[in-house]
Amino acid sequence: MKFEDLDARMRVYETAHDHCVLPGLHIVVRLDGKNFTRLTKQTWPFEAPFDPRFRDLMLDTVTHLMECGIGAVYGYAQSDEISLLLRQDDTTFGRKTRKLISVLAGEASAxxxxxxGGLASFDARVCQLPSQASVMDYFRWRHEDAHRNALSAHCYWLLRKRGESAQTASAALLGLSTAGKNELLFQHGINFNDLPSWQKRGVAVFWEDYQIPAVNPKTGEDVTAQRRRLTRDLDLPLGDAYNEYVRAFIS
Incomplete structure (x- = not known):
C-alpha cells in the first residue's frame, strides 16, 4: 500500500471528531493547575494563603502564553487558574478546540x-461565548470567584495557624456567611478590605501600545515609532468598573 493511501485512510481516525469554534464566536481558554490545592498545602514551599512567589509564577506563565503565537489579547489569573481571551477573528489552528487545549495546556505546564524547578501540569478547556456581554460576564464571574475564594482562604488559614486541624477549620467555615467570615478575620485584627488587591481580585496581563523615539530612514527626520508590549496589572477595579475594563480588550 502506498504511504499516501495509508495516510489518507488513517488520518480520518484522529480528525473525525475535530471540533472548530464557529466564526464570530469569542474564545476564552481557561487553564487550571492539576492538584495545585494539595501541592501548595503539602509539597511546595509557598506561604499560605497567598505568596508573591506563586503569584509571580502565574504571571510569568500568563505572559508566556500570550507570547507563544496564539492571538491572546487579555489574560487573567486568580489562584491556580488562568483565563485567556483570544481575538474574535483569531484563526490559530483553524480554531480547532483540541489544538488550542493541548498546546496551551502543554505550554503552561512547561x-x-x-x-x-519541579513538575507541574495544567488542564484546559475552551469556552465559546456568543457576545461581548457574555465575555464580560465570564470575566466578572471569575473575578468575583477570586474574591470569594480569597475570603475563605484567609479564614481557613487563620484557623489553621491558630492550631486547628484541616477538618475542624473547614467545618467552622461551612455555612458561614460572607459577613461572618469578614467578622472572623476582623476579630483577629485582619480587615479583609485592607488586604492587597491582587489577592482578592486576581491579576491581569494585556498588550499595550507605546511609542519610542525613532528616525525616518528616508528623510533622517526625528519621528516616533509605535511598539507593543505586555503589561501586568495587580490592582484591578471592582464591580461594573471591571466590566468596562474588560470591554476594552474585546474586539
Missing part, C-alpha cells in the same frame, strides 16, 4: 514547571 513554563510553570521551569519556574518552579
Amino acid at each position: 513554563k510553570f514547571s521551569l519556574g518552579l
Whole structure:
C-alpha cells in the first residue's frame, strides 16, 4: 500500500471528531493547575494563603502564553487558574478546540514547571461565548470567584495557624456567611478590605501600545515609532468598573 493511501485512510481516525469554534464566536481558554490545592498545602514551599512567589509564577506563565503565537489579547489569573481571551477573528489552528487545549495546556505546564524547578501540569478547556456581554460576564464571574475564594482562604488559614486541624477549620467555615467570615478575620485584627488587591481580585496581563523615539530612514527626520508590549496589572477595579475594563480588550 502506498504511504499516501495509508495516510489518507488513517488520518480520518484522529480528525473525525475535530471540533472548530464557529466564526464570530469569542474564545476564552481557561487553564487550571492539576492538584495545585494539595501541592501548595503539602509539597511546595509557598506561604499560605497567598505568596508573591506563586503569584509571580502565574504571571510569568500568563505572559508566556500570550507570547507563544496564539492571538491572546487579555489574560487573567486568580489562584491556580488562568483565563485567556483570544481575538474574535483569531484563526490559530483553524480554531480547532483540541489544538488550542493541548498546546496551551502543554505550554503552561512547561513554563510553570521551569519556574518552579519541579513538575507541574495544567488542564484546559475552551469556552465559546456568543457576545461581548457574555465575555464580560465570564470575566466578572471569575473575578468575583477570586474574591470569594480569597475570603475563605484567609479564614481557613487563620484557623489553621491558630492550631486547628484541616477538618475542624473547614467545618467552622461551612455555612458561614460572607459577613461572618469578614467578622472572623476582623476579630483577629485582619480587615479583609485592607488586604492587597491582587489577592482578592486576581491579576491581569494585556498588550499595550507605546511609542519610542525613532528616525525616518528616508528623510533622517526625528519621528516616533509605535511598539507593543505586555503589561501586568495587580490592582484591578471592582464591580461594573471591571466590566468596562474588560470591554476594552474585546474586539
